[in-house]
Amino acid sequence: xxxxxxxxxxxxxxxxxxxxxxxxxxxxxxxxxxxxxxxxxxxxxxxxxxxxxxxxxxxxxxxxxxxxxxxxxxxxxxxxxxxxxxxxxxxxxxxxxxxxxxxxxxxxxxxxxxxxxxxxxxxxxxxxxxxxxxxxxxxxxxxxxxxxxxxxxxxxxxxxxxxxxxxxxxxxxxxxxxxxxxxxxxxxxxxxx
Amino acid sequence: xxxxxxxxxxxxxxxxxxxxxxxxxxxxxxxxxxxxxxxxxxxxxxxxxxxxxxxxxxxxxxxxxxxxxxxxxxxxxxxxxxxxxxxxxxxxxxxxxxxxxxxxxxxxxxxxxxxxxxxxxxxxxxxxxxxxxxxxxxxxxxxxxxxxxxxxxxxxxxxxxxxxxxxxxxxxxxxxxxxxxxxxxxxxxxxxx
DNA sequence: GTCTATATTAAGATAGAC
DNA sequence: GTCTATCTTAATATAGAC
Numbered sequence: 001x002x003x004x005x006x007x008x009x010x011x012x013x014x015x016x017x018x019x020x021x022x023x024x025x026x027x028x029x030x031x032x033x034x035x036x037x038x039x040x041x042x043x044x045x046x047x048x049x050x051x052x053x054x055x056x057x058x059x060x061x062x063x064x065x066x067x068x069x070x071x072x073x074x075x076x077x078x079x080x081x082x083x084x085x086x087x088x089x090x091x092x093x094x095x096x097x098x099x100x101x102x103x104x105x106x107x108x109x110x111x112x113x114x115x116x117x118x119x120x121x122x123x124x125x126x127x128x129x130x131x132x133x134x135x136x137x138x139x140x141x142x143x144x145x146x147x148x149x150x151x152x153x154x155x156x157x158x159x160x161x162x163x164x165x166x167x168x169x170x171x172x173x174x175x176x177x178x179x180x181x182x183x184x185x186x187x188x189x190x191x192x193x
Numbered sequence: 194x195x196x197x198x199x200x201x202x203x204x205x206x207x208x209x210x211x212x213x214x215x216x217x218x219x220x221x222x223x224x225x226x227x228x229x230x231x232x233x234x235x236x237x238x239x240x241x242x243x244x245x246x247x248x249x250x251x252x253x254x255x256x257x258x259x260x261x262x263x264x265x266x267x268x269x270x271x272x273x274x275x276x277x278x279x280x281x282x283x284x285x286x287x288x289x290x291x292x293x294x295x296x297x298x299x300x301x302x303x304x305x306x307x308x309x310x311x312x313x314x315x316x317x318x319x320x321x322x323x324x325x326x327x328x329x330x331x332x333x334x335x336x337x338x339x340x341x342x343x344x345x346x347x348x349x350x351x352x353x354x355x356x357x358x359x360x361x362x363x364x365x366x367x368x369x370x371x372x373x374x375x376x377x378x379x380x381x382x383x384x385x386x
Numbered sequence: 387g388t389c390t391a392t393a394t395t396a397a398g399a400t401a402g403a404c
Numbered sequence: 405g406t407c408t409a410t411c412t413t414a415a416t417a418t419a420g421a422c
Contacts, residue, residue: 031306033226036402048404058403102305109302112295112364113224123365130362147381154377161358161374168357169323169350171305172316181354184347188340188381200392202419208393229409243394245411 016054019044020068023061028099032062032106059117066107067121069100084136084186087163091178094167102171108164130156137189146189155189209247212237213261216254221292225255225299252310259300260314262293277329277379280356284371287360295364301357323349330382339382352378 022043026035037058041048055061073090094101111118134156140146146155159182166181200206215236219228230251234241248254266286270279287294304311326349333339339348352375359374 031303033303037404038402052404102302105305106299106302108361109295109299109364110224110226112298112361126362126365150377150381154374157359157362157369157374158355158378158381161362162351162354163358164361165354165356165358166350168301168305169319169354171302172319176350181347181350184343185351185381188343188351192385202392204419205393230411231409239393240395241410242396242412246393249411251410 015044015046019051019054019061020065024065024069024100024103027062027065027103028097032058032103032110037061057117062107063118063121066104066118069104070125084133084140084159087159087182088179091163091167091182095170095174095178098171098174101167105164105167105171126160129160133159145191147191150189159185159189205247208237208239212244212247212254213258217258217262217293217296220255220258220296221290225251225296230254250310255300256311256314259297259311262297263318277326277333277352280352280375281372284356284360284375288363288367288371291364291367294360298357298360298364319353322353326352338384340384343382348382352382 019040023035023040026040026043030039035058037051038048040061041051044051051061055064073093107118108122110116111122113119130153134152137146137155137159138152141148141152150158162181162185163178166176166178170176170178212233216228216233219233219236223232230244231241233254234244237244244254248257266283269286270276270282300311301315303309304315306312323346327345330339330348330352331345334341334345343351355374355378356371359369359371363369363371
């Protein structure tokens with residue numbers, strides 16, 4: 001299962017990067033279901049069969065695109081992603097990329113089925129994200145900045161939940177401000193003056 | 194567009210009800226993409242073409258199933274659904290129906306595309322839900338039960354966001370308690386003793 | 387009982403996945 | 405190129421109104 005073993009020739013590495021970028025654009029514009037591998041191959045100037053050399057199928061390509069974007073988002077911010085302080089910035093970034101944001105939203109919901117290619121990816125992602133945010137919360141509690149009448153892991157679930165839930169509302173109504181909603185939940189969690 | 198005009202013969206009305214129930218079961222078990230209309234028709238003991246007499250297509254069938262379940266959820270509770278007090282009960286109910294919950298989660302994300310058959314359905318649903326919850330919040334604020342340092346409509350967005358976001362986390366990890374998370378966000382919103 | 391609306395089906399066109 | 409799923413067309417059977 002998963003991405004095929006990576007060749008080491010420079011041309012192959014570059015082509016793979018190209019394919020990830022192009023696939024991300026096409027998925028973002030047409031949606032996952034609306035995309036055909038033929039179209040991705042055409043845009044990349046290769047045959048469909050060549051695509052199958054790099055990715056074992058459509059779902060595998062999707063998973064690779066998601067992981068790649070995640071990694072880019074991480075390195076764009078200092079290097080400690082998922083840190084609580086980065087959330088508003090990530091939300092702002094997402095507002096500027098509606099296609100990719102929708103892709104993530106759809107993928108994270110469809111991949112809840114255990115047989116989906118990206119299932120493990122998202123499960124690990126949530127596990128790591130909740131742990132990281134939970135640690136941030138615990139530290140902020142120790143500093144007396146965040147209320148202690150809620151467990152750190154429960155607060156982390158709320159914050160991540162608001163992030164995903166508001167994103168959905170924003171996709172239906174772009175007037176919604178995702179950074180504001182994140183600021184709201186953080187304010188509710190803050191120790192009262 | 195949308196569901197075909199409803200016939201008036203008793204047989205047709207009953208068959209349509211049957212189809213909605215069976216389609217809900219199959220969608221919940223196999224997922225929307227994993228379901229074939231042939232299978233739904235077989236389970237109902239009719240030919241595929243007959244299905245098209247009642248629903249104009251697969252997406253239309255999905256929309257009808259979602260709306261029908263929504264209506265049933267509404268009538269199951271006294272009659273004022275979407276009321277804040279019903280949320281924990283609805284969350285508990287959803288925990289007992291993972292397949293349908295996943296169906297809703299996937300559909301609400303995929304229908305963010307304006308050309309999706311269920312787009313208007315979900316947009317209206319969120320609009321109505323946020324308005325209803327917002328009114329509940331405003332009333333609770335007037336009674337001095339909920340903090341007034343957040344606007345009612347913003348608080349409503351947070352609550353609905355937590356509902357959807359936690360649902361996603363629960364689909365990846367059934368140990369998550371959706372009612373607890375709802376209780377947590379309501380506690381953060383409550384006026385401190 | 388006849389007539390119209392509705393329900394059902396057979397056969398096949400189209401399109402997308404692999 | 406082959407196969408499978410969605411959807412059309414057009415013709416037949418049945419339900420219910422008068």
